[in-house]
Amino acid sequence: MSAEVLMPARLRFGDMARVASVGVRTRRVRAALSALGIAIGVAAMVAVLGLSASSQAGLLAEIDKLGTNLLTVANGTTVLGRNQELPLAAPAMIRRVAPVTAVADTGRVDVNAYRSPLIPSIHTNALDVQAAALNLLPTVGTTVAEGRWLNAATATKPVCVLGAAAAQRLGIDLVLPGERIWIEHRWFYVVGILEPAVLVPQIDASILVGYPAAATYLSFDGHPTEIYVRSVTDQTAAVHDVLGATANPAHPDGVKVSKPSDALVARAQAKGALTGLFLGLGAVALLVGGVGVANIMVISVLERRSEIGLRRALGATKGQIRAQFLSEAVLLSVAGGATGVGLGVAATAVYASTKHWAIAVPTLAWAGGLGAALAIGAVAGLLPALRAARLSPTDALRTV
């Protein structure tokens, strides 16, 4: 027979897998512990990404529920820096724009509100007093938490409704008969407290009174400062473009038009930036896990010299020995990675369900976690595998 026929046989995939798992099967506790390091790192990363994605999804769902068709018109400033009042007719003119479905306005009254006349006037609590249209609540998407909203009758009387933050700052959490606050040398009776208005938080720190009451008791000039506009959702952009000219045809550039939901979406997305730190910590854990796997593989090669020698005597090539230890390291690491993905997804699911968020785990998170585990296993196993393959068969067999 000639030398040309001597070609080492390739190991079949199943045989390779069996050979690669020898170390894992024979030293289970050790394998589990070294895989655990990888699992913790991957779990941390998957959980961080999953939680941030789920909380974002939850926030966006909430914003969608509140509606993305709300636009806010506010008075801006003139080129000289003075306040540019919105015309008295602005709400009515906006209502005539075809796709607009609802318009509600508020006008800031330049007075302060106090719990009682005994409070020093400097303690304003950063509260605004605003005159409000009667259809304000459905337009901005909030409801009454306690008591009642204004009606046509109470809008003419010294009666007010508190925004959520305003009620907290005044120390009023229940609407009791006779509850009143001190505004501009006069008692105003509190009839209701609002839920937080997520889309327009400026309502929260406000004390709302009727337009007629503001004119009668607070010498309010009737100019709206903010106009909330709901329109047909797919026409919102078109409405946005015409609102400036419609609200104040004389000075359209003195009108600020904004879409509050956009700001919220931007904030929801910006929140993701905070996860960078935790992601970094997860990566460090993963790296430490990789060092653990490398450590175990180095020890494994030292301990299994006689196995290496035997396999070489049975006809294993250097390449087959190298492949065995390399795939053992990858196997350990990927098993850890898969466990980590499972743990991370479970953590996300548990937390998201307590918060009633949709469970969202980005593909990048789980695929990236597995990929990182694979890469780390390959890197960690490379050196030990090369050492195992370099071992001469006689040296390997001599050790008992």
Next chain:
Amino acid sequence: MTPPVLELDHVTKTYPGDPPLEVLHAVNLAIEEGELVAVVGPSGSGKSTLLSIMGTLDRPTSGTVRVTGIDIAGLEDRQLSALRATRIGFVFQQFFLSEHESVLDNVAEGLLYAGVPRWERQQRAAEALDRVGLGHRTQHRPTKISGGERQRVAIARALAGRPAIVLADEPTGNLDSSSGAAIVAMLEELNDDGATIVVITHDHDVAACFPRRIEILDGSIVGER
């Protein structure tokens, strides 16, 4: 005419060092098919080095080694591995059995690198275990059987691939005398069936049982009977 199964021609082995240590001096040796040979010598005589070179686990410093007529000097490491996988079987003093696998799987592992599919490995392993009289112990772990039985498992592993030659390094070294005698008897029996077997031992009583004995001392062959 078929070439000898194993042929050593003026083989020397020198280990590097200061001064370099020559442990084999121009050894000439030929083993024909069907032979049962004992290489006997005290410890330090160069037996182990000789076994490594005969088994192609190590290369000679000079001289020629031919296995089934193939000169190993021209072979790269991959081809040497393939040669060992298909033509040489090893039996070691320490058995080298995996404690975590059954006797059958241990024997089947001997065929792994010859590219035999798994079901066939298992089948041939069972046959080899039958030949060494352990057909009833296939599912036992090596830790649950006696030393003599372990060495028979190791012999079955070496035989399973039907190699051209089986090299046994002190096969009775870790066994008591009666188990050792049983192993020697088994090797004779396997030889009668056609296996070519070389046994390396320091024990003259063991060597006395074999039809051909090669005595080695200080790296040279000093006698043959």
